[in-house]
Amino acid sequence: MNYQKKMEEIIQQNSGEVKSILLHSCCAPCSSHVIDTLTKYFDITILYYNPNIEPYEEYLKRKNEQIRFIKEYQHKEINFLDCDYDNESFRNKVKGLEHEKEGGARCPVCYRIRLEYTAIKAKEMGYDYFGTTLTVSPYKHSKTINEIGESLEKKYKIKFLYSDFKKKDGYKKSIEMSREYNLYRQDYCGCLIGKNNE
Numbered sequence: 001m002n003y004q005k006k007m008e009e010i011i012q013q014n015s016g017e018v019k020s021i022l023l024h025s026c027c028a029p030c031s032s033h034v035i036d037t038l039t040k041y042f043d044i045t046i047l048y049y050n051p052n053i054e055p056y057e058e059y060l061k062r063k064n065e066q067i068r069f070i071k072e073y074q075h076k077e078i079n080f081l082d083c084d085y086d087n088e089s090f091r092n093k094v095k096g097l098e099h100e101k102e103g104g105a106r107c108p109v110c111y112r113i114r115l116e117y118t119a120i121k122a123k124e125m126g127y128d129y130f131g132t133t134l135t136v137s138p139y140k141h142s143k144t145i146n147e148i149g150e151s152l153e154k155k156y157k158i159k160f161l162y163s164d165f166k167k168k169d170g171y172k173k174s175i176e177m178s179r180e181y182n183l184y185r186q187d188y189c190g191c192l193i194g195k196n197n198e
């Protein structure tokens with residue numbers, strides 16, 4: 001399945017009508033290219049729900065950088081929806097998977113935690129779509145992320161924006177935009193378990 005193509009088809013089906021999307025973002029660098037790609041077609045609200053990011057100081061640093069980026073982004077107004085730091089619930093849900101390296105069995109659980117919260121909120125708040133910036137990263141498994149999105153789309157009856165933002169040089173573009181906006185680029189994914197298992 002080419003998820004980049006699938007996203008283009010969804011946009012085409014909307015025939016120029018701007019739709020609303022609640023977009024989960026993991027960090028400012030990943031969001032940069034994604035926001036730039038979607039602004040023409042969507043009214044975007046960034047949902048910052050990342051209970052996996054540890055320690056708390058790192059979480060705050062990434063969140064503040066996200067806020068700064070959307071303030072400085074000139075092309076369109078981007079909304080921001082903040083969430084509680086729910087690290088205890090993340091740790092409970094990945095119990096027993098602490099031995100896994102980044103990319104192993106803990107990560108799909110982590111994707112689902114964040115996507116499920118986004119789907120629930122998007123449904124509650126009346127958005128047309130929910131989606132995530134996660135697929136811009138070459139370190140994340142796009143097929144898994146899109147399959148989780150698909151299952152949540154069915155479960156909560158809210159449309160998922162399929163994507164593979166790393167395609168068409170998406171990851172490279174996110175690095176260029178990060179340089180342009182002087183964004184903080186972290187050197188590990190998010191949880192300390194993953195960092196310590198490297």
Ligand code: SF4
Nearest residue numbers: 107110189190191194
């Ligand atoms: S390595 Fe990254 S994706 Fe995997 S569980 Fe940790 S924070 Fe989540």
